[in-house]
Amino acid sequence: MKNKEKWPLSPSMESTQHISLKKQYALFIDGKWVAPNSGKYFPSINPADESHIADISHANEKDVDLAVRAARKAFPSWSGLAPSERAKYLFRIARIMQEKSRELAVIETLDGGKPIRESRDIDVPLACNHFFYYAGWADKLAYAFPNRQVEPLGVAGQIIPWNFPLLMAAWKIAPALATGNTVVLKPAETTSLTALKLAEIIEEAGLPKGVVNIITGFGDTGSALVNHPDINKIAFTGSTNVGKIIQRAIAGTGKKATLELGGKSANIIFDDAPIDQAVEGIVNGIFFNQGHVCCAGSRLFVQENIADKVIRKLKLRMKSLYVGNPLDKNTDIGAINSKEQLKTIESYISIGKKEGAEIYQPACDLPKKGFYCLPTLFLHVAQSHTVVQEEIFGPVLTIQTFRTIDEVIQKANNTPYGLAAGVWTDKGSRIFNLTTKLKAGVVWANTYNKFDPTSPFGGYKESGFGREGGIHGLAAYVKLS
Amino acid sequence: MSRIEVLKTYKVYIGGQFPRTESGRYHTITSKKGEPLANVCLCSRKDVRNAVVAARKAQGAWAERAAFNRGQILYRIAEMLEGRKSQFIEELLSLGFTQKNAQTEIDLSIERLVYYAGWCDKYNQIVSSVNPVSSAHFNFSTCEPMGVIGIIADNNSPLLGLISSLAPAIAGGNTVVVLSSVDYPLNAVTFAEVLHASDVPGGVVNILTGSLHETAPTLASHMDINAFVASNISHEFSTSLQLNAVDNLKRFFHYTIDWNQQNSQGLHFIGDLQEVKTTWHPIEQIGGATSSY
Numbered sequence: 108m109k110n111k112e113k114w115p116l117s118p119s120m121e122s123t124q125h126i127s128l129k130k131q132y133a134l135f136i137d138g139k140w141v142a143p144n145s146g147k148y149f150p151s152i153n154p155a156d157e158s159h160i161a162d163i164s165h166a167n168e169k170d171v172d173l174a175v176r177a178a179r180k181a182f183p184s185w186s187g188l189a190p191s192e193r194a195k196y197l198f199r200i201a202r203i204m205q206e207k208s209r210e211l212a213v214i215e216t217l218d219g220g221k222p223i224r225e226s227r228d229i230d231v232p233l234a235c236n237h238f239f240y241y242a243g244w245a246d247k248l249a250y251a252f253p254n255r256q257v258e259p260l261g262v263a264g265q266i267i268p269w270n271f272p273l274l275m276a277a278w279k280i281a282p283a284l285a286t287g288n289t290v291v292l293k294p295a296e297t298t299s300l301t302a303l304k305l306a307e308i309i310e311e312a313g314l315p316k317g318v319v320n321i322i323t324g325f326g327d328t329g330s331a332l333v334n335h336p337d338i339n340k341i342a343f344t345g346s347t348n349v350g351k352i353i354q355r356a357i358a359g360t361g362k363k364a365t366l367e368l369g370g371k372s373a374n375i376i377f378d379d380a381p382i383d384q385a386v387e388g389i390v391n392g393i394f395f396n397q398g399h400v401c402c403a404g405s406r407l408f409v410q411e412n413i414a415d416k417v418i419r420k421l422k423l424r425m426k427s428l429y430v431g432n433p434l435d436k437n438t439d440i441g442a443i444n445s446k447e448q449l450k451t452i453e454s455y456i457s458i459g460k461k462e463g464a465e466i467y468q469p470a471c472d473l474p475k476k477g478f479y480c481l482p483t484l485f486l487h488v489a490q491s492h493t494v495v496q497e498e499i500f501g502p503v504l505t506i507q508t509f510r511t512i513d514e515v516i517q518k519a520n521n522t523p524y525g526l527a528a529g530v531w532t533d534k535g536s537r538i539f540n541l542t543t544k545l546k547a548g549v550v551w552a553n554t555y556n557k558f559d560p561t562s563p564f565g566g567y568k569e570s571g572f573g574r575e576g577g578i579h580g581l582a583a584y585v586k587l588s
Numbered sequence: 589m590s591r592i593e594v595l596k597t598y599k600v601y602i603g604g605q606f607p608r609t610e611s612g613r614y615h616t617i618t619s620k621k622g623e624p625l626a627n628v629c630l631c632s633r634k635d636v637r638n639a640v641v642a643a644r645k646a647q648g649a650w651a652e653r654a655a656f657n658r659g660q661i662l663y664r665i666a667e668m669l670e671g672r673k674s675q676f677i678e679e680l681l682s683l684g685f686t687q688k689n690a691q692t693e694i695d696l697s698i699e700r701l702v703y704y705a706g707w708c709d710k711y712n713q714i715v716s717s718v719n720p721v722s723s724a725h726f727n728f729s730t731c732e733p734m735g736v737i738g739i740i741a742d743n744n745s746p747l748l749g750l751i752s753s754l755a756p757a758i759a760g761g762n763t764v765v766v767l768s769s770v771d772y773p774l775n776a777v778t779f780a781e782v783l784h785a786s787d788v789p790g791g792v793v794n795i796l797t798g799s800l801h802e803t804a805p806t807l808a809s810h811m812d813i814n815a816f817v818a819s820n821i822s823h824e825f826s827t828s829l830q831l832n833a834v835d836n837l838k839r840f841f842h843y844t845i846d847w848n849q850q851n852s853q854g855l856h857f858i859g860d861l862q863e864v865k866t867t868w869h870p871i872e873q874i875g876g877a878t879s880s881y
Contacts, residue, residue, distance in 0.1 A: 236722070253714075254854075255856070347837075350837065351834050351835070351837065354834045355834050358827050358830035358831045359823065359827025359830060359831075366837070368837075523836065538869065542865070542867045543732070543865075547865070548864065548865060549865075549867075549868070550865065550868070551867075552867060552869040553869060553870055554725065554868055557721075557725060559723065559727065561719040561720055561727070562721055562866055562868070563719070563729050563864050563866050564866070565864070568814070568836070568837065569836060571837065572837065574864050577717065577719050577729065577866075578717055579717070579729060579864050587856065
């Protein structure tokens with residue numbers, strides 16, 4: 108019997124009463140809200156019910172140029188400001204974000220489809236803390252780079268994805284400002300709202316005009332930003348394909364880049380692992396944020412002798428997951444971010460079936476409207492399956508088994524990606540062996556999908572380069588001599 | 589009657605061996621007066637690929653050597669070079685270097701090796717961190733070698749440029765494929781003999797000679813190279829190599845630098861070729877509030 112039939116939960120909806128949203132959003136350039144030169148607006152849709160939330164400006168090349176000019180104009184005085192004063196602005200931003208945290212969480216969930224539990228307990232607090240963390244670095248940079256002269260790079264162009272909209276904005280803006288750069292940030296087209304709310308917070312914090320500019324739009328807007336001649340730095344989080352396009356575009360220009368790209372991370376369960384905790388870790392690894400996570404543990408490797416047990420427990424656990432309205436506090440898996448992404452995921456699921464993998468999805472009623480996808484397992488897959496090789500960016504997990512540690516290291520590393528990995532075992536020496544052997548920037552041992560402002564994040568190989576977070580995250584925004 | 593001198597064949601260094609280029613081609617290095625000094629291998633794309641295979645094969649074991657041991661080996665290279673200094677200086681004199689410049693080039697090369705030898709078991713202490721995360725986890729970040737590095741040695745510096753790019757790479761546990769100076773390759777080949785006598789495992793350093801326009805694009809676009817380092821090349825050449833490097837997102841570094849300067853060595857040359865790895869592990873909460881006395 109399904110647990111959910113035995114013990115149904117009453118809906119527990121988060122209120123949307125206390126949020127303030129405009130009908131239409133202009134661009135935030137040079138401290139002012141300006142209408143886009145293009146004259147074009149596009150709708151932001153709530154993926155949970157396909158309702159229209161607000162109209163967003165579509166910035167064109169001219170708007171991008173205005174924003175970059177504003178950032179350039181603001182750069183000398185911002186970089187010349189006493190670092191301790193710069194810090195205070197960042198502390199202010201962090202504090203106002205904390206004050207408005209519930210509003211930000213609700214808007215994040217409305218606009219992006221992630222469960223309110225996640226935006227409230229993970230995204231928004233981490234974003235606030237990121238500002239708070241980097242604020243304190245502003246006047247301590249000499250300690251981070253001993254024996255070097257530290258200078259800011261200039262104007263940073265920053266392009267962020269739709270999976271953690273506010274958190275990614277914080278990851279980009281906070282270290283850039285702390286080190287004395289000015290910023291032009293472009294959020295993803297499906298999730299502009301919390302970045303625009305952040306612009307309001309930045310305004311409220313009294314930041315000098317032009318230090319942070321937020322322009323909304325599509326890929327053409329991002330491309331105009333990357334190719335603008337007066338940008339010194341590109342920070343991009345998104346797909347590996349776009350990352351490579353950016354690398355080609357900036358070759359020979361002297362623009363510095365940090366790229367945080369795709370992943371196909373291995374989550375490895377050994378036979379001595381605490382199985383129940385590991386199952387929670389598997390679920391958190393792949394179903395957190397509907398699997399829209401670059402470091403999602405999307406390739407599960409289970410030691411052969413415990414595979415049946417792990418798969419049985421995993422299926423049972425999946426039956427108890429609530430897929431539904433992201434504003435409901437019971438919801439475990441919210442809405443897929445966009446119709447387009449849902450199509451991508453569905454096409455991968457049909458490829459997986461076509462290539463002969465065994466599929467498992469728990470029975471579950473999905474809402475009639477909106478974009479939803481059932482949590483999905485693919486069993487009996489090989490390294491050659493498309494669903495094992497390519498990043499799906501949805502709640503789809505592949506399961507492979509292994510016998511020896513050498514075998515699993517080879518399989519885990521056999522991918523062009525290298526963002527993250529998980530290891531579940533009770534044996535400390537094995538953890539340390541694996542953390543050195545796995546070619547990945549983050550290794551979670553007996554845990555998964557944990558983030559912190561002090562903890563550097565970023566990948567090996569085609570998962571990009573540079574780190575965000577921690578002392579190592581500062582290097583992305585400074586010129587050393 | 590004067591003795592007939594035994595002339596040296598300048599071969600390349602791949603996987604701890606001294607083969608000729610598989611292409612069978614050569615280019616002649618001449619003295620300042622135009623007299624032929626040596627027929628140096630004109631390496632092919634196939635030589636580059638062979639060298640990458642050798643470097644990849646050697647990388648895991650080299651990275652797993654104790655940092656202390658890598659330091660000893662780098663120091664050993666310096667010792668061997670010191671002992672054969674005169675041979676290197678003679679080569680440079682024959683190429684038209686002044687005594688003073690030749691002497692400086694080799695002296696600084698030895699100093700640089702000693703400098704990086706000392707870093708091997710220290711850099712990770714400086715660039716690593718324990719990160720005070722808010723949750724109950726132990727979290728630390730440490731550095732790991734990027735893997736196999738492609739290097740274009742400075743064309744104008746026969747030995748110092750090569751060593752300045754190579755030493756920080758191997759000190760950090762990487763293995764390398766070096767394209768030597770095109771105009772002054774003799775020191776590079778003789779240096780391979782020094783490496784060979786210094787307990788450097790075969791494949792850790794591979795040195796090729798020849799035309800950069802033939803070999804460099806292959807090396808820069810090779811999918812099993814993790815990072816690429818060049819120094820003092822033209823902007824145009826650098827841009828084209830950067831484009832070659834995009835397909836597997838190689839980390840690309842082009843240093844415009846005078847290797848004779850003091851600031852042309854440093855921790856950051858090691859750090860450029862390291863990846864930061866962060867590891868998380870839960871900390872058990874067993875109470876213990878009373879144990880703080």
